[in-house]
Structure formats: C-alpha cells, structure tokens
Amino acid sequence: MARAGQRRTGRARPDPGAQRRRAPRPSEKGIIPVLAGIARELDGAVRRPPTRPAVRTQFQVAALLVREERARVMADASLTAGKRDQELKRLDGVATLLAKIAVRDTTLLTLLAEDARVSDAARDYKATVMRAGGLEPPEETAPPAPAAPTPSASSPSSAQPTSPAAIPAEKRVVPRSVISRQLANPFLAPDFEAAAERTAARARRLAGWELLEPLFRSFEQAGPGAPACMPLPEARSLSASFGRELMPHQAQVVAATARGHRTFLLADEPGLGKTAQALLAAQAADAFPLLVVVPNVVKTNWAHEVGMWTPLRRATVVHGDGDKVDAFADVVIVNYELLDRHVGWLGDLGFRGMVVDEAHFIKNKGSQRSQHVLALSERIRTRTARPLLMALTGTPLINDIEDFRAIWQFLGWIDDTKPLGRLMTALEDTGLTPADRGFYAAARAAVIDMGIVRRRKADVVADIPARRVADLPVELDGAAGRSIRAAETALARRLADRYRSAEAARAGADAADTVGGEVDLDLARRVAAAELKDSSSKTGGENVFTMVRRIGQAKAGPAADYAAQLARNVGKVVFFAKHVDVMDEAEQTFAQRGIRYASIRGDQTPKVREKNIDAFVNDPDVSIVVCSLTAAGVGLNLQVASNLVLAELSWTDAEQTQAIDRVHRIGQDEPVTAWRIIAAQTIDATIAELIDSKSGLAARALDGASDDDGASSKDVQLDALVALLTDALAAERLG
Incomplete structure (x- = not known):
C-alpha cells in the first residue's frame, strides 16, 4: 500500500527530470512523451515573461528534435502505415503546442532559422533529452579544440574559435611567396604592450x-x-x-x-x-x-x-x-x-x-x-x-x-x-x-x-551627389573567364594582322621597317571599321559583339550576387540586364536565396507588366525587380528604390542614363547609386571608359547638336576595337 501511495503521490507532483517508477505504457515510451513534457513545461514558463535564456534553449532543442523525429518516422521503412500515422499525429500534437508557445513570444521563432546559432549548452541539453527518450546522441563532428590550460576565473572561456592547427593538414596551403617572406623575417618581435592590454581590465564589482x-x-x-x-x-x-x-x-x-x-x-x-x-x-x-x-x-x-x-x-x-x-x-x-x-x-x-x-x-x-x-x-x-x-x-x-x-x-x-x-x-x-x-x-x-x-x-x-555611377570590377574566374580572355587575345591578334597587312600594302616591301614605329591611328581606325563591318554582317568567328555577349553571361552570377547583398542591406533594388539569359540566371539566383523578385521583359503583355511593377512598388516582400535594359529603360517609375545594378553595359551613355532615370526621378527623396558591374582586365573595362568619355553627347543633343544615338554607339564600338588594336601593337613592340 505504501508503494501504491508513493506512485499516486508521484503522479500528483510529476518531476520532468526524474525517471518514473511505474512501468510506462507503450504510448509513453520513446522521445515523443519526453518532448511533450518539455512543451507543457515551456507553456507554463512563457506565460510568465520575460522568457529566460534557459527557456529559449529548451524551446530550440524541443523544436529541433520534433523536426528530426518527424524526418526519422517518415524514413522508417519498418513502420506500418497505421503506426506511422499514429506517430506523426503525436508529433503534430507537440508541434502544435510549440507553435502556440511561439505565438506568445515571437522571438522564439528566430531560434529555428537555418542559420540560427546552437550553443554548447543547447547541444548538451539535446543529448540529455535524447538519452531520456531512449535515443543515442550523435557523436560530435567538430574537430577537437587544441589542448589548453584549465581556465581560471580570470582567463578566457575554454570555448575558443577553431585554431589553424585544427584545420585538416591536407586542406592547408602555404604559398611560395609566404615562405620567402618568413625567411626574410623569421621572427616577429614580441609586443609587451599587447600582453598588458589583455590584462589591464579586471572584473570586480x-x-x-x-x-x-x-x-x-x-x-x-x-x-x-x-x-x-x-x-x-x-x-x-x-x-x-x-x-x-x-x-x-x-x-x-x-x-x-x-x-x-x-x-x-x-x-x-x-x-x-x-x-x-x-x-x-x-x-x-x-x-x-x-x-x-x-x-x-x-x-x-x-x-x-x-x-x-x-x-x-x-x-x-x-x-x-x-x-x-x-x-x-x-x-x-x-x-x-x-x-x-x-x-x-x-x-x-x-x-x-x-x-x-x-x-x-x-x-x-x-x-x-x-x-x-x-x-x-x-x-x-x-x-x-x-x-x-x-x-x-x-x-x-x-x-x-x-x-x-x-x-x-x-x-x-x-x-x-x-x-x-x-x-x-x-x-x-x-x-x-x-x-x-x-x-x-x-x-x-x-x-x-x-x-x-x-x-x-x-x-x-x-x-x-544626387546621382552617381559606382563601378564594381569583378574577376571572371574559371573556364568562362579563360575562354573570354583567349577570345579577346585572338581578336586582338586578328586586328594586328590586318593592320600589318594594310601597312605593308600601303608602304610596299619596306613596310617591315616601320612596324616598330608609332601606330598610325588613322589606319588603325580603318582596320577597326573593317572588322566592325564584318562583325555586323554576322560572319563566322569571334567578334566584338559575341565577346561582349559572353562577358555579360559571365558577369550574371557576380552581378546577381551583389544585387542580393544590396537587397539584404537596403531593401528595394533594380537589376538591369540586356539579354534574356542574364536575366534568367539572375532570377534563378534570387529564387535559390529565397529573395522575392518581379520581372519586366519585352515579351510581357501590358497587364502582366503592370502587375509586376505594382508588386515591386507596393509589396514590401518583393525586394528586387529584374528589368530588361531595352524594355524597361523608359516609361517606368521605380523611385521606391535608390540602388540599381547594371549587370551589362549598353553601347551608349544615353541608354545607361535612361535606366538610371527610372529610379532618379520626381518623388525620389534619397541619393541614387547605380552599381555598374565591370569585368576587370577585359574589353568591358574599355567600353565603360568610352561610354563615360562620350557622356557629353546627350547634353550636346539637348542643346541642338545633331549627334544621334546610333552614331554614338558605333563610335564606342569602333573606339573599343581601336583600343584593343593599339594595345596589341604596343605589346608587340615591347615584347
């Protein structure tokens, strides 16, 4: 009778951390009853704010274990359909209670984000809960910390960041230049002030x-x-x-x-x-x-x-x-x-x-x-x-x-x-x-x-300034970058061969004696014009248009990456590109990162276009609008943003300015920054400089000059080829 009374007393005042003395019923075995008990305990704790750190740790561990147990049950082939449904129903009950708890304190939801920090205390508590539910905690996969003295009350915590010694040896490299520097300066002088700095402040009160x-x-x-x-x-x-x-x-x-x-x-x-x-x-x-x-x-x-x-x-x-x-x-x-x-x-x-x-x-x-x-x-x-x-x-x-x-x-x-x-x-x-x-x-x-x-x-x-263009140079790495640089070298070589042939035809047999002299810029422009004419007629082989197109494709990833960073930093961002495949890759990047976007393209109906514009302007969750440089360069009011990314270069300053003016217009109350993505060490950088140098054309046109946009774009294309040719000839002279 005494034992029976003790059992009744135990049921009247349960201790969540103690083992029950009576034999548990089948439905009370395993991890789910333990999680249910923790959830009930949390429900009472959160009703008495503020939520203490220990309670936050319990909530995070319980929610993570519910998620893991659900995945385990779904993958367990030994369970019958009925048993699986029963287990999932029990887990849903625990999850529902945890959701109600999170409604009372919404800051708890941040503990369940993918990149939420799981503290050492949470890991220890998780292992304790798993053992209480009859599960074996997984072994720690993190590399062991280096040996260190036992911390005292005045020493730093033993939980130190990973040291270089903890990195696997096969992953570590030491560049040859670093070895040379170490040999030149084999030791660093001790800095006694550094030691004094670390011991200066002692906790007292x-x-x-x-x-x-x-x-x-x-x-x-x-x-x-x-x-x-x-x-x-x-x-x-x-x-x-x-x-x-x-x-x-x-x-x-x-x-x-x-x-x-x-x-x-x-x-x-x-x-x-x-x-x-x-x-x-x-x-x-x-x-x-x-x-x-x-x-x-x-x-x-x-x-x-x-x-x-x-x-x-x-x-x-x-x-x-x-x-x-x-x-x-x-x-x-x-x-x-x-x-x-x-x-x-x-x-x-x-x-x-x-x-x-x-x-x-x-x-x-x-x-x-x-x-x-x-x-x-x-x-x-x-x-x-x-x-x-x-x-x-x-x-x-x-x-x-x-x-x-x-x-x-x-x-x-x-x-x-x-x-x-x-x-x-x-x-x-x-x-x-x-x-x-x-x-x-x-x-x-x-x-x-x-x-x-x-x-x-x-x-x-x-x-x-109210409006500015900021260039962001990026390196084109990998096979795409090597291919583009090789194509640019081949184009420069072809131009140089044409120049030498033209020079020889003009000067006769003695032209070889003039190759090492100054470049004839008039002849260089005629050679570049002939190349441009061949490129425009879509003859076979790499030309300036196909190369610029490939550079735009190679910049799509870095441009989208930067736009995503901007969106997380400042909110609304406008992303401009010329080609559909660049827009496609950018949108795929945003989707993979969970960033909501709208799209404005030339093949859209007016109704779809207006719907997407409205989503970007009025929906706070739509962070980026991906725009075609030609289809969205005019007639849009996007001043809800003050930052835009120009993923590809146009051939004219006017086209670039029209894109910027979609953001920099009446109603804009912040300075506007256009981030222009430039492929470093390629013809892309030359084109950017030429566009800037010809930016006065639009102003002169407003004052009554006769320059038209088509002529200015041809000038940029021609001058880009001239620059490529003269650089190649200069390199030959030096080489």
Missing part, C-alpha cells in the same frame, strides 16, 4: 553578473529611436592621396582613427564609401600589413580601391592555392571561401590590422568561416597591441539581436562569456548592475562608444 545577455537586450530596450553612432570628431581636412577628396562623413572616421580609436563596427548604408574609410583609417593607424576578408564578388574591387585611395600601398588578392600571392604586399585580400586553405599562414604573417567586409556573413558562430575569422582576429590581438579591427556591414542585424555576438567577438569587445577590456571597464565605471533601471541605457552607450558607426543616406544627403 560585476564579476558575478551575467552581462552578455543584458548587453544584447540593451539594444532592444534602451534605443532612443536614432541610429547607433559613436561621437565622431570633425575632420580638419577632406584631402586624401593624390588629389582625391573624402566626403565629410568619411573623413570623420579617419579623424577618429588618427586620434587613437582602433575598433569599428562601420554600419553605414551601402553607397556611403565604407571601403575608402577603412583603407584611410588603416593609413591613419599605420595598420599595415592589413588583412581584408571579403565576399568573392568584391575581391577585385577592393584591390582597385587600394590603388585609388592608398596608391603607395601594394595590394595582393588570394586566388585558389595562392600561387600568385605577393606576401610582401601591404594589403592582403582574401574571400571567405578560401579561409580554410589559408588560415594557417595568414595567422602568422604579422598583420597589424584586419577588415571584415559584409561582416554579417560571420553572424553564425558555428560556421567554419566565422570560426576562421575569429581565430585570425584573436591571433592578431595576441601579437599586436591595439590593432585596427573593422567590421563593415550595412546590416549588422539580420534575424536577432544576437547577430551582434560574432561581430563583437571579432572586434575583441567580448568573448564567449563576458565583456572584455575597455568595455568591461566602461560597464564597471557606470556604477550600475543589470538589476538597476538605468543599466540598459548605460550599457548601450558603452557599447556604441566602443566604435559603432551608423549613418544613413538621409543623414548625410548633403555630402553625396
């Missing part, structure tokens, strides 16, 4: 408090309604190298760096010149050599910007295994996808600064690229006192306030468990604790003062 969660929440609870931006000094000068000038808002960041500030979360909107600010900040801080980690699509543009803003500094771009890397360069540019191969030598090169472009790429701390970035920044901080660390992103937050976590850790403001250095000192100096009413506002201000800089176009509208 706040030692027992959980501070990271309140810091994150301070940006939700204590925001004044204005962009977060640290106080910036007024710049004394707007001058940069070789006659270039900064805009006032750019010069402020450079001035702050010159005064000694060394960490920045630079979150200006796209189009406000973050790249120039980062490079000139590195110049002011003498932070060379500088490591720059970027998305692949802007890798070449960064090298171009180094040449523009810091022309006395050499840049090198890491491709593939780094065979062409110049390890003695001042700026090393690498894309995220290559870090796994190069993180070892990058960590040992002795960088004095590091810039991470599109820093929201590292928001998922569990991803390999995030771990590599964090390991590199930690390595730099270990070797250099107060290095320049800059995270550039127009959208530091994507889903949740915790998207800040990896960026702040890269900047050295926090580690896995607590604030560090100057941030910890600033929190101590407030005299407040998280239990005090004023803590959240003071904490938010302390973080912003660490280096958060956020300006919108609307904030600095006086600094920037």
Whole structure:
C-alpha cells in the first residue's frame, strides 16, 4: 500500500527530470512523451515573461528534435502505415503546442532559422533529452579544440574559435611567396604592450553578473529611436592621396582613427564609401600589413580601391592555392571561401590590422568561416597591441539581436562569456548592475562608444551627389573567364594582322621597317571599321559583339550576387540586364536565396507588366525587380528604390542614363547609386571608359547638336576595337 501511495503521490507532483517508477505504457515510451513534457513545461514558463535564456534553449532543442523525429518516422521503412500515422499525429500534437508557445513570444521563432546559432549548452541539453527518450546522441563532428590550460576565473572561456592547427593538414596551403617572406623575417618581435592590454581590465564589482545577455537586450530596450553612432570628431581636412577628396562623413572616421580609436563596427548604408574609410583609417593607424576578408564578388574591387585611395600601398588578392600571392604586399585580400586553405599562414604573417567586409556573413558562430575569422582576429590581438579591427556591414542585424555576438567577438569587445577590456571597464565605471533601471541605457552607450558607426543616406544627403555611377570590377574566374580572355587575345591578334597587312600594302616591301614605329591611328581606325563591318554582317568567328555577349553571361552570377547583398542591406533594388539569359540566371539566383523578385521583359503583355511593377512598388516582400535594359529603360517609375545594378553595359551613355532615370526621378527623396558591374582586365573595362568619355553627347543633343544615338554607339564600338588594336601593337613592340 505504501508503494501504491508513493506512485499516486508521484503522479500528483510529476518531476520532468526524474525517471518514473511505474512501468510506462507503450504510448509513453520513446522521445515523443519526453518532448511533450518539455512543451507543457515551456507553456507554463512563457506565460510568465520575460522568457529566460534557459527557456529559449529548451524551446530550440524541443523544436529541433520534433523536426528530426518527424524526418526519422517518415524514413522508417519498418513502420506500418497505421503506426506511422499514429506517430506523426503525436508529433503534430507537440508541434502544435510549440507553435502556440511561439505565438506568445515571437522571438522564439528566430531560434529555428537555418542559420540560427546552437550553443554548447543547447547541444548538451539535446543529448540529455535524447538519452531520456531512449535515443543515442550523435557523436560530435567538430574537430577537437587544441589542448589548453584549465581556465581560471580570470582567463578566457575554454570555448575558443577553431585554431589553424585544427584545420585538416591536407586542406592547408602555404604559398611560395609566404615562405620567402618568413625567411626574410623569421621572427616577429614580441609586443609587451599587447600582453598588458589583455590584462589591464579586471572584473570586480560585476564579476558575478551575467552581462552578455543584458548587453544584447540593451539594444532592444534602451534605443532612443536614432541610429547607433559613436561621437565622431570633425575632420580638419577632406584631402586624401593624390588629389582625391573624402566626403565629410568619411573623413570623420579617419579623424577618429588618427586620434587613437582602433575598433569599428562601420554600419553605414551601402553607397556611403565604407571601403575608402577603412583603407584611410588603416593609413591613419599605420595598420599595415592589413588583412581584408571579403565576399568573392568584391575581391577585385577592393584591390582597385587600394590603388585609388592608398596608391603607395601594394595590394595582393588570394586566388585558389595562392600561387600568385605577393606576401610582401601591404594589403592582403582574401574571400571567405578560401579561409580554410589559408588560415594557417595568414595567422602568422604579422598583420597589424584586419577588415571584415559584409561582416554579417560571420553572424553564425558555428560556421567554419566565422570560426576562421575569429581565430585570425584573436591571433592578431595576441601579437599586436591595439590593432585596427573593422567590421563593415550595412546590416549588422539580420534575424536577432544576437547577430551582434560574432561581430563583437571579432572586434575583441567580448568573448564567449563576458565583456572584455575597455568595455568591461566602461560597464564597471557606470556604477550600475543589470538589476538597476538605468543599466540598459548605460550599457548601450558603452557599447556604441566602443566604435559603432551608423549613418544613413538621409543623414548625410548633403555630402553625396544626387546621382552617381559606382563601378564594381569583378574577376571572371574559371573556364568562362579563360575562354573570354583567349577570345579577346585572338581578336586582338586578328586586328594586328590586318593592320600589318594594310601597312605593308600601303608602304610596299619596306613596310617591315616601320612596324616598330608609332601606330598610325588613322589606319588603325580603318582596320577597326573593317572588322566592325564584318562583325555586323554576322560572319563566322569571334567578334566584338559575341565577346561582349559572353562577358555579360559571365558577369550574371557576380552581378546577381551583389544585387542580393544590396537587397539584404537596403531593401528595394533594380537589376538591369540586356539579354534574356542574364536575366534568367539572375532570377534563378534570387529564387535559390529565397529573395522575392518581379520581372519586366519585352515579351510581357501590358497587364502582366503592370502587375509586376505594382508588386515591386507596393509589396514590401518583393525586394528586387529584374528589368530588361531595352524594355524597361523608359516609361517606368521605380523611385521606391535608390540602388540599381547594371549587370551589362549598353553601347551608349544615353541608354545607361535612361535606366538610371527610372529610379532618379520626381518623388525620389534619397541619393541614387547605380552599381555598374565591370569585368576587370577585359574589353568591358574599355567600353565603360568610352561610354563615360562620350557622356557629353546627350547634353550636346539637348542643346541642338545633331549627334544621334546610333552614331554614338558605333563610335564606342569602333573606339573599343581601336583600343584593343593599339594595345596589341604596343605589346608587340615591347615584347
């Protein structure tokens, strides 16, 4: 009887973590009853806000296990149809309860996103729940962390980012140029100031408090309604190298760096010149050599910007295994996808600064690229006192306030468990604790003062022109790029052969003596005109039109990639292309990334066209409109966007201007930026320069000149071929 009474008492006051003493019924065996118990427990906890971190962890684990168990049941061939339906019905009951819980606190839904961070505590709890349900937790697949001393109360958390030593040896490479640099400078002098910097701040009054969660929440609870931006000094000068000038808002960041500030979360909107600010900040801080980690699509543009803003500094771009890397360069540019191969030598090169472009790429701390970035920044901080660390992103937050976590850790403001250095000192100096009413506002201000800089176009509208064209050079890699460069070489060779033949026919047998002399530009133009005539008659072989078409096809991927980044940063984006296949590839890219788009093409009926325009203008979920340069270049009002991407070049400035004017028109209250995608080191770059040089034709036409658009397009085509020919002849003379 006593045992029976104990059983009744156990049912009256269940303990979710304890094993039941009576034999469970068949329906109570397995993982589903355990998940149901957790869901009931969560239902009660969420009814008593605020939702604690432990409750959020329980919700995430329960929801993930429901998802995994459903997939397992669906794939289990040993189950009968009736048994499978029964199990799925039970899982639906748990899922329904979890959905009701999420309705009460919608922030829980962010824990179920594909890139949501799963903490170590969540993994441990998941293993506990699985064992309670009779399942064996899977073995961890992450590489083991390197051996380290047991952390003390004052040492960093043992949960460190992946070190270069943890990367599989077969993936690591060390370029020959790097070995040469190491031999030239076999050791780096110790920096004792760096060690002093790491031990300067000791937690005292706040030692027992959980501070990271309140810091994150301070940006939700204590925001004044204005962009977060640290106080910036007024710049004394707007001058940069070789006659270039900064805009006032750019010069402020450079001035702050010159005064000694060394960490920045630079979150200006796209189009406000973050790249120039980062490079000139590195110049002011003498932070060379500088490591720059970027998305692949802007890798070449960064090298171009180094040449523009810091022309006395050499840049090198890491491709593939780094065979062409110049390890003695001042700026090393690498894309995220290559870090796994190069993180070892990058960590040992002795960088004095590091810039991470599109820093929201590292928001998922569990991803390999995030771990590599964090390991590199930690390595730099270990070797250099107060290095320049800059995270550039127009959208530091994507889903949740915790998207800040990896960026702040890269900047050295926090580690896995607590604030560090100057941030910890600033929190101590407030005299407040998280239990005090004023803590959240003071904490938010302390973080912003660490280096958060956020300006919108609307904030600095006086600094920037109402309309501008920004070129974004991209490298054409792979087989397509090699094929295009080979075709361009063959076309240049054919032009040179024609020129020499024409020269020989005109001058007679002694013409060979004149080949090494100056190029006859009049003859070069006649040769180019003959080639253009043959190309227009669609004769066989590669010509300037087919080559430009292939370049457009090769640029489709990078152009769509950049448009997708812009859409996530600024919202509405207009994407212009000339050819249907380029539009098709762009739309496929957007669909794969879950970005909603509308399409405006020449073969659409007026009704379909109006429907798609209305979707882009009025539906906030439609981020991009993909437009035909010819079909949508006139008659459209798309001023809901202030950014557009020109994926392919037209042959005239007028056609380009008409496209830009779809956005830059009455009703537009923001500066407009047209991002023109240029294939670097190809005839595409020459065509862009020629279009710009002939941009005065439209103005002259408005003033009564007789230039027509057809003539100007032929001029660009002809001049492009002349440039190709003269470059080929010059190379022959030098070779």
